[in-house]
Amino acid sequence: MAVKDHEDRSRKLHFNAFIHGSGHHTAAWRQAGSTAGELLDVAYYQQLAQVAERGLFDAVFFADGHAAGDVENGPLWNLEPLTLLAALAGSTEKIGLICTISASFYQPFPTARMLASLDHISGGRVGWNVVTSMFDAEARNYGMPALPAHQQRYERAEEFIDVAQRLWDSWDVDAVVADPRGKYANTGKIRPILHDGKHFQVEGPLNVPPSPQGRPVLFQAGASSQGRDLAAKYAEGIYAVAYDLASARDYYGDVKHRILQAGRSPENVLIMPGLVTYIGSSRKAALAAQAEADSYLPVEQSLAQLGRYIQRDCSDWALDEQVPELAPASSFTGPAGRYATILRIVEAEKPTVRQLLGRLAAGGGHCTMVGTPEQIADGIEQWFLHGGADGFNLMPPLLPGSLEEFVDRVVPVLQRRGLFRTRYEGSTLREHLRPAA
Numbered sequence: 001m002a003v004k005d006h007e008d009r010s011r012k013l014h015f016n017a018f019i020h021g022s023g024h025h026t027a028a029w030r031q032a033g034s035t036a037g038e039l040l041d042v043a044y045y046q047q048l049a050q051v052a053e054r055g056l057f058d059a060v061f062f063a064d065g066h067a068a069g070d071v072e073n074g075p076l077w078n079l080e081p082l083t084l085l086a087a088l089a090g091s092t093e094k095i096g097l098i099c100t101i102s103a104s105f106y107q108p109f110p111t112a113r114m115l116a117s118l119d120h121i122s123g124g125r126v127g128w129n130v131v132t133s134m135f136d137a138e139a140r141n142y143g144m145p146a147l148p149a150h151q152q153r154y155e156r157a158e159e160f161i162d163v164a165q166r167l168w169d170s171w172d173v174d175a176v177v178a179d180p181r182g183k184y185a186n187t188g189k190i191r192p193i194l195h196d197g198k199h200f201q202v203e204g205p206l207n208v209p210p211s212p213q214g215r216p217v218l219f220q221a222g223a224s225s226q227g228r229d230l231a232a233k234y235a236e237g238i239y240a241v242a243y244d245l246a247s248a249r250d251y252y253g254d255v256k257h258r259i260l261q262a263g264r265s266p267e268n269v270l271i272m273p274g275l276v277t278y279i280g281s282s283r284k285a286a287l288a289a290q291a292e293a294d295s296y297l298p299v300e301q302s303l304a305q306l307g308r309y310i311q312r313d314c315s316d317w318a319l320d321e322q323v324p325e326l327a328p329a330s331s332f333t334g335p336a337g338r339y340a341t342i343l344r345i346v347e348a349e350k351p352t353v354r355q356l357l358g359r360l361a362a363g364g365g366h367c368t369m370v371g372t373p374e375q376i377a378d379g380i381e382q383w384f385l386h387g388g389a390d391g392f393n394l395m396p397p398l399l400p401g402s403l404e405e406f407v408d409r410v411v412p413v414l415q416r417r418g419l420f421r422t423r424y425e426g427s428t429l430r431e432h433l434r435p436a437a
């Protein structure tokens with residue numbers, strides 16, 4: 001679909017704060033004064049959510065995985081996100097709360113039940129990032145020797161979402177009458193769903209009355225054709241990965257077209273690429289902040305990891321020299337996606353080896369903006385007005401610092417330019433995403 005430059009000045013940016021450990025830079029936890037000791041403390045996340053709420057973000061977002069992973073090299077998963085959201089609901093008022101649930105491991109009935117409960121607890125602020133999961137180690141914790149094939153996972157995810165939505169719809173909004181002299185609920189307004197599908201058999205109805213949003217808001221992050229189609233059919237928010245505006249525009253145009261093909265309104269589904277920012281009072285200061293974060297990377301390990309990505313021994317590469325020439329993608333036989341990202345970074349940024357390691361350690365193929373608050377706002381405005389994004393999934397490299405700087409220094413610039421809200425207009429997550437809804 002051709003992407004028109006947007007001239008609609010009433011259209012506003014949207015931001016999610018993607019909260020992950022001590023920050024998205026893999027060495028964030030190694031820094032002096034890092035928050036590595038606070039990652040099991042609910043107060044840490046409550047404070048971060050309050051900062052994002054001060055910045056009028058649509059939501060905080062938590063990813064999730066089901067295997068412990070390489071914990072020697074950093075904290076991976078800490079508190080389970082659904083549980084954490086219940087605590088955050090009590091310490092925030094307006095901001096949306098998005099957790100990740102895997103359709104490959106969970107069941108639709110308890111998922112619909114937990115999300116409806118959280119939607120009640122939070123006053124209608126819950127979102128669900130539906131994923132199909134990525135690693136066999138996760139599957140081995142759910143009685144499977146390996147993950148089912150990609151196509152099968154997506155087929156199950158589609159049935160999973162369909163069942164969850166029908167469960168949320170299984171009570172009419174006025175089914176509960178709570179009449180002390182009569183009945184509590186009107187059973188004529190509650191229906192079983194009698195689902196008998198390939199992956200799930202669910203009688204229904206749900207055992208939680210309708211929550212403020214009815215259906216909690218669905219997010220998705222599909223990159224493959226199947227993932228994009230699933231997002232186009234069901235999601236109200238999409239997390240994208242785009243290295244630069246050209247790739248963002250390709251993704252945006254393709255997915256908005258798929259949304260239209262699925263019979264939905266493209267403007268009602270927000271596309272939010274990931275964004276890593278390093279902010280300083282001058283570009284030099286911002287670059288120095290980025291270099292400082294990179295300086296905490298363990299060199300040997302990072303070179304070994306790079307060697308695995310590009311399938312070449314780089315253990316003797318000089319850190320402060322330019323990355324040696326890499327073989328073209330056509331002759332590379334390993335995993336193609338990450339290699340293409342590395343080629344793109346090397347071509348566009350001509351980084352030193354140390355800079356490349358840092359780029360890969362913070363956000364990888366996601367957009368990275370380094371500069372003053374005005375320069376970051378310029379970049380955001382460019383993507384927003386030229387068909388690359390409806391908003392961003394902010395991935396602060398260092399927490400809480402990078403989030404605080406964005407909220408206190410970049411948000412006011414965007415507000416002055418009329419690109420971002422100056423107060424919450426609604427109180428549910430869906431109202432934040434679509435103020436006129």
Ligand SMILES: Cc1cc2nc3c(=O)[nH]c(=O)nc-3n(C[C@H](O)[C@H](O)[C@H](O)COP(=O)(O)O)c2cc1C
Pocket residue numbers: 062063064065100130131132133134220221222223224225226227228239240241274393
């Ligand atoms: C911002 C973002 C967050 C994601 N969070 C998770 C997550 O928490 N758990 C997970 O298993 N996958 C997660 N993914 C992976 C996606 O769900 C998806 O599998 C990936 O983008 C590859 O696309 P595909 O599944 O269409 O091949 C995330 C992806 C992005 C871009």
